[in-house]
Amino acid sequence: MPADVSPPNPAAPPEAVDAAPAGPSFSPLYQQIKGLITRELQAGVWKPGEAIPSELDLAARFKVSQGTVRKAIDELAADNLLVRRQGKGTFVATHAEQQIQYRFLRLMPDDGGGRGMARRLLDCRRTRAPADVARMLDCKSGDAVVQLRRLLLSDGPAGKPVVLDEIWLPGALFKGLTAERLADYKGPMYGMFETEFGVRMIRAEEKIRALAADAATASLLAVAPGFPLLSVERLSFTYGDKPVELRRGLYNTEQHFYRNELN
Amino acid sequence: MPADVSPPNPAAPPEAVDAAPAGPSFSPLYQQIKGLITRELQAGVWKPGEAIPSELDLAARFKVSQGTVRKAIDELAADNLLVRRQGKGTFVATHAEQQIQYRFLRLMPDDGGGRGMARRLLDCRRTRAPADVARMLDCKSGDAVVQLRRLLLSDGPAGKPVVLDEIWLPGALFKGLTAERLADYKGPMYGMFETEFGVRMIRAEEKIRALAADAATASLLAVAPGFPLLSVERLSFTYGDKPVELRRGLYNTEQHFYRNELN
């Protein structure tokens, strides 16, 4: 096993590194560094959009070589937790400032171009989690949750409804969330979650199916009942694989499609 | 600009590397190495499943350090073109030997478990490419193509049809492809394409929509006409981003879902 590193003491001199022979469970130094940096991110030591210390700085703190820090940061950048910018520094990834309005929305219009969609909030209320929602959000049935529904409408003069989203959030994390604040906020919703509530989505899992529109949905999406819709159930996670959002979307794929890349 | 490397001469002594100052378009050495290795892969110098030369070997051939070769190989491994195996070597990725039967099939049963599905070939014929197919396969309308259709049926005693695939392949690349050879071949179809026709899929793009089953499809999938189906249009590419397969799948998502991970 390589040397063990200690957590850095930001305002203190570097700490010692113990050299130790290989143990039963081998964990490379750079993985340990990665873990330490991840914990700092999780603790909010560096806020989204801010720069983290330079590689040489971190190397000195952790008492390892720059190359080792580099490899740790490389992986965190590959995981989209950090963003490297040559000549400037390494920054905590953020949803707020990025140009891609919808990082997780894979819906594309058939005629390339315009990614912009108008939002219309339908309702936003505090309630108790139904059993199925509670299970997915990893909380107890009946716990406080925020439920909100909204429409996304295609850009342009017509502005036809394309997406109906139903979003469930843990009430404990989103205390002051109201319809007004949602309506007022410009920019992506995940950006607001980040800056207003300190909740950063880093990963999501989706289950996609086709189903027929029920009467209520059909009316909202301006299609006939029974119309085939794409059902996208997305569970989003923050640090530590903690689920923090359940989003059930119904997409009208007449003039849009869900784009995916396989490698 | 770093030194320029020359293609290796497998059976010859290493070639010289010219040191040159930075030019207008900067390309790191490891990128050049990556390009050279990619070309060798493309040319079929090393076949899928085989080991490529060791890092030290390649470093000697290219007259660069092991670290530089390492970085090139790291990226190729991240792109799923190579597979590293500690203590054994680096191997050309293959569809044939991998346990994951369907590398690109994201369909999962609602009750976890069994990924296995039975195949049933419906038809396989040589014909001329319709305009839309030709456009996507980057060939001329009317060019020879192979069209085949098949069903995937859920495992178990019932064996209900779940997927109806319609597959289009360029005729020039798949000369001896017949229904018999397809039926006889065990293992994934992409494995057969690789070992029998030397065509290796490395990447794919999918467009997903929901649509209503027409009469013919409904009958094949044993659902009612109008039943909502997931439509998955997949375009697969080989080396050099050359499209070599168009696959139009219709999925019954009553007891299965399309799984996706977002990062």
Added chain:
DNA sequence: CAGTGGTCTAGACCACTGG
């Protein structure tokens, strides 16, 4: 045991950013 990939180091130099 030799050969492979994997980790780690120390140092040199390059490319990019901004004051």
Added chain:
DNA sequence: CAGTGGTCTAGACCACTGC
């Protein structure tokens, strides 16, 4: 110009595989 990330090197040593 100083400071940042990016490339490249040479060498040491470790972990894993298979003979």
